[in-house]
Amino acid sequence: MLRFALTRLLSTIPTLLLVSIAVFGLIRLIPGDPASLIMGDLADTAALEAARQAMGLDRPVPVQFLIWLGKALTGDLGNSIASNEPVLDLVLRRFATSAWMVLIAVAIATLIAVPLGMLAARRQNGALDLGIIAMSTLLVSIPTFWLGLMILLTFGLKLGWLPVIGYVAITSDTKAGLIYLIMPVLTLVLHEVGIIVRMARASTLDVLRLDYVTHARAKGLSEAAIMTKHVARNAFGPTWTLIGLILGNLLGGVAVVETVFTMPGLGRLIVDAIYARDYPVIQGCLLFVAVIYMVVNLIVDLLYPIFDPRVTAQ
Amino acid sequence: MSSATRLTAHILPFALALWPGLALAEPLKVQLNADIRSNQPGVNRDAGSDSVMMNVVEGLVTQGDGGRIVPALAESWTVSEDGTRYAFTLRDGVTFHNGEPLTADAVKWSLEKMLGDENFPCRNFFDGSRGAKITEIAAPDARTVTLTLETPNALLLPLMAQTQCGGMGIVAQASYNADGSWKSPIGTGPFAFGAWKRGESIQLIKYAGYVPHGDAPDGFGGRKEALVDEVNFLVVPDISTAIAGLESGALDILPYISPTEGAKLRDEKGLAITAEPHGGIVTMLFQTDDPLMSNLALRKAFVAALDMPGLVDAIMGGLTTPNNSLVASKSSYHGDVQKQGYSYDPAAVPALLAEAGYKGEKITILTNRRSAINFDTAMIAQAMLQAVGINAEIEVLDWATQLDRFNSGNYQVMAFNYSNRADPALAFQAVTGSKAENANAIWDNDEVTALVAQVTAEADPAKRQALFDTLHQRFLAELPLVMLTNSLDVSAARPGIEGYRTLQGIVRLWGVSRS
Numbered sequence: 001m002l003r004f005a006l007t008r009l010l011s012t013i014p015t016l017l018l019v020s021i022a023v024f025g026l027i028r029l030i031p032g033d034p035a036s037l038i039m040g041d042l043a044d045t046a047a048l049e050a051a052r053q054a055m056g057l058d059r060p061v062p063v064q065f066l067i068w069l070g071k072a073l074t075g076d077l078g079n080s081i082a083s084n085e086p087v088l089d090l091v092l093r094r095f096a097t098s099a100w101m102v103l104i105a106v107a108i109a110t111l112i113a114v115p116l117g118m119l120a121a122r123r124q125n126g127a128l129d130l131g132i133i134a135m136s137t138l139l140v141s142i143p144t145f146w147l148g149l150m151i152l153l154t155f156g157l158k159l160g161w162l163p164v165i166g167y168v169a170i171t172s173d174t175k176a177g178l179i180y181l182i183m184p185v186l187t188l189v190l191h192e193v194g195i196i197v198r199m200a201r202a203s204t205l206d207v208l209r210l211d212y213v214t215h216a217r218a219k220g221l222s223e224a225a226i227m228t229k230h231v232a233r234n235a236f237g238p239t240w241t242l243i244g245l246i247l248g249n250l251l252g253g254v255a256v257v258e259t260v261f262t263m264p265g266l267g268r269l270i271v272d273a274i275y276a277r278d279y280p281v282i283q284g285c286l287l288f289v290a291v292i293y294m295v296v297n298l299i300v301d302l303l304y305p306i307f308d309p310r311v312t313a314q
Numbered sequence: 315m316s317s318a319t320r321l322t323a324h325i326l327p328f329a330l331a332l333w334p335g336l337a338l339a340e341p342l343k344v345q346l347n348a349d350i351r352s353n354q355p356g357v358n359r360d361a362g363s364d365s366v367m368m369n370v371v372e373g374l375v376t377q378g379d380g381g382r383i384v385p386a387l388a389e390s391w392t393v394s395e396d397g398t399r400y401a402f403t404l405r406d407g408v409t410f411h412n413g414e415p416l417t418a419d420a421v422k423w424s425l426e427k428m429l430g431d432e433n434f435p436c437r438n439f440f441d442g443s444r445g446a447k448i449t450e451i452a453a454p455d456a457r458t459v460t461l462t463l464e465t466p467n468a469l470l471l472p473l474m475a476q477t478q479c480g481g482m483g484i485v486a487q488a489s490y491n492a493d494g495s496w497k498s499p500i501g502t503g504p505f506a507f508g509a510w511k512r513g514e515s516i517q518l519i520k521y522a523g524y525v526p527h528g529d530a531p532d533g534f535g536g537r538k539e540a541l542v543d544e545v546n547f548l549v550v551p552d553i554s555t556a557i558a559g560l561e562s563g564a565l566d567i568l569p570y571i572s573p574t575e576g577a578k579l580r581d582e583k584g585l586a587i588t589a590e591p592h593g594g595i596v597t598m599l600f601q602t603d604d605p606l607m608s609n610l611a612l613r614k615a616f617v618a619a620l621d622m623p624g625l626v627d628a629i630m631g632g633l634t635t636p637n638n639s640l641v642a643s644k645s646s647y648h649g650d651v652q653k654q655g656y657s658y659d660p661a662a663v664p665a666l667l668a669e670a671g672y673k674g675e676k677i678t679i680l681t682n683r684r685s686a687i688n689f690d691t692a693m694i695a696q697a698m699l700q701a702v703g704i705n706a707e708i709e710v711l712d713w714a715t716q717l718d719r720f721n722s723g724n725y726q727v728m729a730f731n732y733s734n735r736a737d738p739a740l741a742f743q744a745v746t747g748s749k750a751e752n753a754n755a756i757w758d759n760d761e762v763t764a765l766v767a768q769v770t771a772e773a774d775p776a777k778r779q780a781l782f783d784t785l786h787q788r789f790l791a792e793l794p795l796v797m798l799t800n801s802l803d804v805s806a807a808r809p810g811i812e813g814y815r816t817l818q819g820i821v822r823l824w825g826v827s828r829s
Contacts, residue, residue: 030714030715031711031714031715031718031719032712032713032714032715032716032717032718033714033718036714036717036718036721037713037714037717038351038358038359038433038435039435040360040435040478040717040733041720041732041733041744042435042436042478042733043435043721043754044438044443044444044751044752044754045721045751045752045753045754046438046443047435047437047438048721050432051433054432054433082351082352082358083349083351083352083512084352084358084496085512090512094513149554149555152555152558153558156558156562157558157561157562160562163564164555164558164559164562164564165343165548165550165555165556165559165562165564165565166514166515166548166564167514259551259552259555260552260554260555261555262514262548262549262550262551262552262555264511264512264513264514264549268513268551269513272348272349272513275712275713275714276351276714277714
């Protein structure tokens with residue numbers, strides 16, 4: 001397994017290099033640069049050129065890339081043009097905010113959605129199945145910004161139960177941190193439940209059609225025993241893969257939810273950096289997101305044999 | 315609600331009201347729609363950064379109400395007869411936030427450090443490339459600072475007072491690290507810079523050592539007394555969340571809302587809205603090098619098609635009126651001549667289009683979503699232009715891309731706002747010049763550029779007025795751009811917040827109290 005993990009990790013290097021080249025090149029193809037944003041309407045041509053020179057933006061793009069890559073290999077992702085803060089510190093701090101929210105949300109969503117999906121499959125075409133499917137379709141269809149705003153207006157403003165503005169890190173004050181996380185987590189849970197339920201239902205239906213389930217029923221096992229002992233574990237495999245993809249996706253930032261709930265997470269950092277043409281931050285964030293995505297999927301693959309022993313890490 | 319909760323809910327407000335010290339301890343919470351770019355005055359800045367820093371630092375002089383130059387750290391100043399030497403006498407008893415006394419040497423050091431910083435965008439206003447040229451800064455005694463200019467420049471003080479230049483705020487040497495890099499601002503203003511949680515909040519703390527002077531606030535000068543112990547700027551990017559925050563009490567002030575949003579809040583939610591006009595310039599720029607827009611008859615047709623009062627009313631939520639002059643409507647130089655504007659005359663458009671030889675070619679108006687005013691301007695203007703047969707299209711860009719197109723001159727028409735300029739001459743200076751030298755110049759006319767240089771150097775108000783009148787008449791005749799109106803700062807505050815106002819786009823937090 002260790003060898004498998006190492007091989008997988010080493011195989012990410014060319015991917016990360018390609019991601020770096022693509023991000024570095026594409027962001028510079030977009031019009032606008034940090035110098036003109038900093039100078040604003042006070043700029044004249046000479047001042048702009050001087051500012052670009054000071055930022056090293058006057059050099060050829062391949063040279064800029066090699067300089068950046070050389071530093072990145074030593075762990076130095078440069079400093080933010082906007083705030084002058086080291087990019088790595090910035091990314092790690094913002095990632096921590098997003099990670100708490102996403103991990104809690106995906107865990108809760110999984111705990112709710114998997115049993116619901118299995119229940120729907122068990123009662124296929126019944127009223128409960130239709131109800132669960134209708135609910136999951138509705139939840140997937142509602143845009144997260146609208147859902148977030150409705151939750152904020154209901155629980156924050158109308159009922160006054162939860163704080164509307166602000167953020168407290170869970171590591172600095174656990175209770176306050178959890179309170180501030182309730183609404184963003186609820187928004188994410190509702191959205192992700194809709195997605196996971198559908199996959200859990202579909203994979204359970206596939207398993208329920210297999211011969212060994214018929215055999216178990218013929219043996220006289222109760223439906224509860226069949227579902228929990230024989231179906232659940234086998235049906236969870238595909239759902240687990242989906243959860244891994246969702247997790248990798250969300251850990252890369254949930255800009256909309258972070259914006260609505262004023263959370264200083266990674267998604268908002270990326271969006272702000274793109275608007276500000278803060279090249280080092282954009283490059284650092286996207287490289288980090290790529291790494292996270294690969295690591296999460298590696299972990300998912302390594303854990304897969306637990307749910308389905310037919311699949312081995314070899 | 316339990317009886318204990320109900321009891322607390324009823325008793326707590328009275329307890330707070332009867333205990334002033336406790337009431338004041340509640341921070342004043344002000345929204346920022348984005349984090350500040352830096353806390354170095356005038357360097358790596360935007361409007362939000364200026365807003366925070368103008369409460370922390372003070373320059374030698376500043377802008378009073380109506381744009382007059384009034385004392386700040388300098389209690390008075392004299393100008394030599396030849397207009398090249400300014401001597402400032404410092405206020406007595408001023409200390410930096412770290413307790414160090416303000417001396418002439420400290421001012422000299424701070425100014426030299428700022429003007430030597432190549433990242434200071436306003437440097438070109440003081441090195442001769444765009445305005446005054448300061449040749450020497452001296453501190454002949456502990457309370458006197460002198461600035462010597464190469465040639466007289468009537469705009470030196472307005473330039474020093476510009477908020478985009480951080481008001482040329484004086485900071486203590488301890489604001490910098492030993493290697494000369496920036497650390498954190500230690501200024502002399504009524505609030506000291508506190509904790510900055512990046513992406514979340516900025517805390518300002520009342521400076522107990524601040525000695526207010528004057529009887530009443532006067533723009534950024536006069537009496538600057540902090541009436542709250544602490545101010546928290548909270549970064550809330552989404553306007554819907556910010557409004558919910560204001561209603562719930564999580565925010566006390568929303569300083570920057572669009573005029574149309576402000577009008578909506580006033581009408582639908584009954585919130586108190588303040589609308590402060592400032593010298594920012596709301597325009598539609600013409601690229602006069604463009605094959606189509608270089609045609610004066612076409613530009614005349616374009617302007618004749620715009621129902622100016624209707625357009626301005628729509629984009630500004632009915633909170634202000636048009637001003638077709640680059641001289642701000644609140645300026646003392648905005649006289650009868652400046653009141654003359656464009657005429658809405660759709661009947662004249664066909665003849666003008668025929669004269670221009672216009673055959674329905676597409677005219678693209680660039681705009682962006684960051685400024686609701688720019689976006690609405692483009693939308694409404696497009697409808698007005700299409701109604702008279704001008705084939706106007708809109709291209710919506712992100713702000714950075716539009717700014718790039720502005721700086722490279724790559725556009726036909728663009729909805730664009732210039733930030734406030736402290737003097738009308740600076741507004742003319744912003745739009746005039748040689749396109750060959752500066753691609754973002756709009757009005758490329760040597761005679762006009764010479765007139766602007768003349769009014770920049772002129773100190774006599776009567777002569778300046780005559781020059782501004784001439785410039786406005788030429789502006790209307792040559793139509794290098796459409797001047798729609800001056801900007802408006804629209805803000806909303808919770809009931810009980812008193813003394814709050816914005817000035818030239820800056821949040822003024824001294825004199826603000828919570829009743």
